[in-house]
Amino acid sequence: MSVASRPDMALPADPDSGVVVDVRGAGKTYPDGTRALAPVHLAVSSREFVTLLGPSGCGKSTLLKMVAGLLPPSDGEVRLWREVQSAVTQAPGAAGRKLAFVFQDATLMPWSRVRGNVRLPLDLAGVARGDADRRVDDALALVGLQGFDRHYPRQLSGGMQMRASIARALVMEPNLLLLDEPFGALDEITRTRLDADILDLWWRRSLTVIFVTHSIYEAVFLSTRVVVMAARPGRVLREVLIDEPFPRSEAFRVSQKFLSCCKELSELLAEAAASGGADPLAGTPT
Amino acid sequence: MSTRNGRDHVLRVVAPLAIGVTVLLAWHIWVRVFDIPQYIVPSPLLVVQTLVADWDILSASLLITLKVTFLAFFSAVIVGTLVAFLFVQSRLIELSLFPYAVLLQVTPIVAIAPLIIIWVKNPDAALTLCATIVAIFPVISNTTIGLRSVDPGLLNLFRMNRATRAQILFRLRIPSALPYFFGGLRIASGLSLIGAVVAEFVAGTGGAAAGLAYQILIAGFQLNIPRLFAALILITVAGVILFLLMVWLSKLALGNWHESELTDRS
Ligand SMILES: Nc1ncnc2c1ncn2[C@@H]1O[C@H](COP(=O)(O)OP(=O)(O)O)[C@@H](O)[C@H]1O
Numbered sequence: 263m264s265v266a267s268r269p270d271m272a273l274p275a276d277p278d279s280g281v282v283v284d285v286r287g288a289g290k291t292y293p294d295g296t297r298a299l300a301p302v303h304l305a306v307s308s309r310e311f312v313t314l315l316g317p318s319g320c321g322k323s324t325l326l327k328m329v330a331g332l333l334p335p336s337d338g339e340v341r342l343w344r345e346v347q348s349a350v351t352q353a354p355g356a357a358g359r360k361l362a363f364v365f366q367d368a369t370l371m372p373w374s375r376v377r378g379n380v381r382l383p384l385d386l387a388g389v390a391r392g393d394a395d396r397r398v399d400d401a402l403a404l405v406g407l408q409g410f411d412r413h414y415p416r417q418l419s420g421g422m423q424m425r426a427s428i429a430r431a432l433v434m435e436p437n438l439l440l441l442d443e444p445f446g447a448l449d450e451i452t453r454t455r456l457d458a459d460i461l462d463l464w465w466r467r468s469l470t471v472i473f474v475t476h477s478i479y480e481a482v483f484l485s486t487r488v489v490v491m492a493a494r495p496g497r498v499l500r501e502v503l504i505d506e507p508f509p510r511s512e513a514f515r516v517s518q519k520f521l522s523c524c525k526e527l528s529e530l531l532a533e534a535a536a537s538g539g540a541d542p543l544a545g546t547p548t
Numbered sequence: 549m550s551t552r553n554g555r556d557h558v559l560r561v562v563a564p565l566a567i568g569v570t571v572l573l574a575w576h577i578w579v580r581v582f583d584i585p586q587y588i589v590p591s592p593l594l595v596v597q598t599l600v601a602d603w604d605i606l607s608a609s610l611l612i613t614l615k616v617t618f619l620a621f622f623s624a625v626i627v628g629t630l631v632a633f634l635f636v637q638s639r640l641i642e643l644s645l646f647p648y649a650v651l652l653q654v655t656p657i658v659a660i661a662p663l664i665i666i667w668v669k670n671p672d673a674a675l676t677l678c679a680t681i682v683a684i685f686p687v688i689s690n691t692t693i694g695l696r697s698v699d700p701g702l703l704n705l706f707r708m709n710r711a712t713r714a715q716i717l718f719r720l721r722i723p724s725a726l727p728y729f730f731g732g733l734r735i736a737s738g739l740s741l742i743g744a745v746v747a748e749f750v751a752g753t754g755g756a757a758a759g760l761a762y763q764i765l766i767a768g769f770q771l772n773i774p775r776l777f778a779a780l781i782l783i784t785v786a787g788v789i790l791f792l793l794m795v796w797l798s799k800l801a802l803g804n805w806h807e808s809e810l811t812d813r814s
């Protein structure tokens with residue numbers, strides 16, 4: 263493992279690798295004066311799996327929302343596929359430049375069946391019914407929910423609801439997938455399984471992924487690169503490459519390399535907490 | 549779990565029924581034993597006999613009261629829902645009109661009913677207007693709250709998919725508002741009936757329409773207390789049926805998906 267200042271050396275080989283997300287000094291001060299994020303520089307290349315790791319309140323969600331275009335930065339700018347954010351989000355669905363967001367909660371419409379929920383992005387984009395239904399079937403198969411399309415969200419377990427939420431993100435065949443602590447509310451066993459599934463999807467579908475977590479283990483197991491963040495003020499502390507090849511097996515979780523990565527990350531986090539004015543409440547998930 | 553649920557269901561019907569029967573029996577015995585004159589308290593048996601004997605008069609009156617109730621209920625729902633949509637579309641409209649909606653709500657209908665009855669020539673229309681004023685506020689406030697109570701995560705999702713205003717309204721705001729809307733309907737249905745009866749009381753016996761309130765007034769003058777009780781019972785039963793109708797309607801509309809309609813909540 264090595265500490266990288268330049269990120270673009272971490273990638274699995276990819277002929278058309280280019281910078282997908284380019285955060286150029288983007289920072290955020292909320293209207294109420296909260297300095298959520300000091301200006302951040304972060305470049306994510308095509309096919310990377312980047313994890314944002316840090317304690318609660320260090321601005322992970324804020325950064326991810328700025329990348330998604332859900333929140334305008336108060337300093338700097340965010341570029342997607344070398345264009346200003348707004349140009350990408352204003353021209354939806356351009357081939358090769360689609361992004362999808364998976365929220366911390368499944369955020370499904372309770373009045374709609376799984377099929378209707380997963381089809382929502384297609385419906386909103388005006389895709390014809392037959393075509394849309396076929397793509398929904400594909401997406402449901404990808405997340406292992408085939409046969410549950412007529413269920414209502416409340417009839418599903420938390421893990422299955424999260425799967426439906428991921429299927430909804432995949433149905434538009436995104437190139438960039440943003441996930442904000444997607445499995446934070448699930449039990450350890452379900453989370454481990456969904457982690458493996460997400461990794462598999464990333465690998466097979468040639469996705470570029472930015473994944474937010476406060477779990478060191480999750481970060482090490484999933485990522486090609488971990489961006490360690492610290493609170494007060496929210497900032498990027500360091501980037502750490504995890505140079506374990508893919509596909510990664512469960513054996514990696516108990517390897518010496520895995521443990522030493524975890525150790526380095528946890529030392530970095532502890533150091534940051536000590537230097538940045540430790541907050542006794544940090545660590546409670548938000 | 550299921551047997552407990554089953555027992556709960558049976559209890560839900562049997563327990564209130566037992567109370568009702570006991571009270572009726574006690575009432576009947578009390579009237580008999582102390583020989584209470586029927587112009588003070590009639591026995592329940594006599595009330596039922598009156599109900600049957602006077603059915604022609606009473607049922608005609610019931611129909612008139614129900615007509616006003618339904619007209620008022622429908623206008624309250626239609627106008628109230630439109631106002632709620634206006635409120636949600638524009639903050640300015642809500643800020644300028646909401647105080648007047650509250651004003652309408654807090655002014656006792658008995659106080660404005662005489663004015664309305666003078667101003668509106670058609671007596672049916674006057675009564676309906678009074679009852680509408682009584683019933684409209686819960687529709688406005690519940691629907692407004694409902695239309696605003698959208699899950700912010702879902703709103704973000706719709707925005708990320710560049711949903712239009714109309715798509716957000718029809719696919720998100722309206723479905724989110726439905727449980728609140730039906731809650732409003734439930735309250736409004738009861739208030740429509742109350743409004744109809746109160747307005748008729750205020751209109752007095754001079755009005756052309758002879759609804760149940762009219763029968764109660766006349767029966768009071770004539771000390772025909774059994775008929776007064778019979779009319780009272782008809783109003784109560786109508787209210788209960790109206791309420792059950794609303795429960796059934798909201799089950800029909802929401803039963804499948806809304807948490808508020810889950811029967812197995814603890
Ligand atoms: N809408 C908001 N208005 C004001 N402050 C906010 C808002 N959202 C988040 N914050 C604050 O910004 C900081 C970073 O929040 P967030 O990005 O959610 O952190 P994380 O996701 O890492 O837990 C926190 O101190 C939080 O309280």
Ligand SMILES: [Mg+2]
Nearest residue numbers: 322323443548
């Ligand atoms: Mg967060």
